[in-house]
Amino acid sequence: MIYDCAIIGGGPAGLNAALVLGRAKRSVALIDNNQPRNAVTHASHGFITRDGVTPAEFRRIAYEEVLGYPSVDHLQIKAVSINKIDSGFEVFDSLGLCVQARKVILATGVKEIFPDIEGFYPLYGKSLFNCPYCDGWELRNKPLVVVSELPSVFHVAKLLQNWSKDLIVCTNGQKPLSDEQKKRLQLNGIMVIEKPIAAFIGQNGNLEYVRFKDGTQIVRSGGFVTPRFIQSTPFGDNLGFERTELGGIKTDASGRTSIPGLYSSGDASYINPSQVVFAAADGSRTAMGVNMDLTDEDFK
The missing domain is CATH 3.50.50.60 (FAD/NAD(P)-binding domain)
Structure with missing residues (x-):
């Protein structure tokens, strides 16, 4: 099948994007291999109703909510490459599995170099x-x-x-x-x-x-x-999207990158501040942009 949207990354940005798109009745492939950057953190703070929650509990609750929408699939694989094709994109994992989608959201976050x-x-x-x-x-x-x-x-x-x-x-x-x-x-x-x-x-x-x-x-x-931050994935090397001065993925107000159909959300876009509440909000914003673009394409 060809999904409406593939979301690469299951952090707060990717999960909130999947929630919004699932509620919009969009078919979503949420691609995440369960290796969050904040795994060493004992608790996350600054998110109202979730202050002090452990990252593991946050993810458990989030996945329970997101996967309650039947059009959202969780693919526990590691995306290693993305190709642009006429119908959208092909996302490949390390074993050669191919996931096709009309749109792709990069919610892959960043890596900290201490x-x-x-x-x-x-x-x-x-x-x-x-x-x-x-x-x-x-x-x-x-x-x-x-x-x-x-x-x-x-x-x-x-x-x-x-x-x-x-x-x-x-x-x-x-x-x-x-x-x-x-x-x-x-x-x-x-x-x-x-x-x-x-x-x-x-x-x-x-x-x-x-x-x-x-x-x-x-x-x-x-x-x-204070760490230095780098992109956690090499997707930009072959896709060629524009970057910000800080090394983030350059987007417009709706999360669109310089590559049509490709979006970015969360830490991967703005690098800092790196907080759960910022990333989740950005995931929601980007998902709305994706849904609007899909709607415009399908409206006759």
Whole structure:
């Protein structure tokens, strides 16, 4: 069969897009191999009625709701390539299975590339995080470290003073801050350390120290580490859609990419802010765009 729409990615954006299209009586192939980026997260926050829900529970509820619509199929496969054809698109998995659809929504999200620092991953999602709005409340009033090699560290440090006044900024040997920015941070009681970091030290998921390569260390109870973001899939390499300055997939107000019939939703489009509520809303917006385009094509 040829689906009205294939949605690649079963995160909040893809799931909400499937919900809206299912309710519009569209046939949908929801392609997702159950490897969410937020699997290490203990709880998701900032989504009204779902504050504190675990990612696994969020997905369970979402799939239960989405698959209650008979025109939505969940295909537990990994999409590896997409071809444009006259009738729409062909989506192939790693075993050569082909799914045909008139429209495709890329809701594949992004990958986080964190600084290569020993001890990070045992603490990530427990006392080290990357989003202040997601996890700042849980670390409120604690002595925190902000680790970033990017110019956005100035903004992150300013923002985090809403949750804790005991902040130290570490740039891991890089110099992303101007002299004026360092002066402003220091005037606000935020120490800046530009030495390379050797390791995060902690037990049972709790950060205790940040150790530098010169042997010195600072005591901290938690912190935020800024990653770089890249697209999680290589689909753009052969499709050739336009990208934003930050590397996201460029779309219009209805999620349309520069390739007719191809849409993008969620983190894959705007990179940041990376929150469940933003992604879900974007999935709804994009699904409405898809449904409107299908309606226009079929209306005689």
